[in-house]
């Protein structure tokens with residue numbers, strides 16, 4: 686079953702001026718349920734613009750976006766977020782620094798349920814959240830009442846991931862979500878990401894500049910180049926790719 690269908694998507698920045706730039710040129714992409722897609726490409730290729738138009742941060746100039754069988758092309762970010770979650774490069778973007786770990790989790794949950802911050806302070810619920818945090822293996826279950834601004838970047842990004850997936854989104858968008866972390870933490874967060882995606886069967890699009898991660902994780906790899914999809918491989922074909930072949934595909 687398809688989760689996302691992008692049809693003839695186009696985005697032009699500064700149209701009609703000397704700076705006119707066609708950043709998305711007739712992009713067509715179908716994302717099936719359970720796909721875990723690594724999205725790679727040169728700086729300025731259009732990867733983030735593609736994610737931004739899917740998420741609704743930017744509106745496309747032409748084309749159509751169907752998400753969970755709804756035409757969302759002209760819909761707001763809020764409307765699309767019924768089915769979609771996003772984690773950004775900056776760990777600060779996905780969490781509220783002045784709120785505690787617990788309060789952040791409650792807030793994330795309240796996007797789908799009508800609950801309030803107090804309601805979820807009951808013992809049973811605290812334990813439920815602690816169990817969830819334990820799955821991250823970052824010791825966050827011991828910091829339930831700590832303000833998130835005091836966490837490390839890796840802990841904060843792992844929490845962002847958990848918050849983004851609490852509502853069991855149909856589509857998870859990861860926009861270079863490990864790029865701001867040190868190499869070791871980046872690998873830890875990548876491992877957590879993969880475990881979460883597999884456990885929850887999350888359909889995922891992940892932008893990364895790390896060729897090794899793009900090859901290692903996911904069932905599918907999409908390369909964006911100059912606003913177009915240059916490469917779209919999956920399954921055994923993806924498995925057989927190596928870094929040298931990928932680098933060759935870059936122009």
Ligand SMILES: Nc1ncnc2c1ncn2[C@@H]1O[C@H](COP(=O)(O)OP(=O)(O)OP(=O)(O)O)[C@@H](O)[C@H]1O
Nearest residue numbers: 698699706708726727728729730731732733734735
């Ligand atoms: N809001 C915007 N207004 C004007 N130009 C933009 C805007 N967003 C992106 N661009 C331009 O569109 C082009 C593609 O940018 P985009 O961020 O999508 O590339 P990318 O593939 O994600 O690159 P990177 O790997 O460097 O993040 C770039 O030339 C960028 O300067």
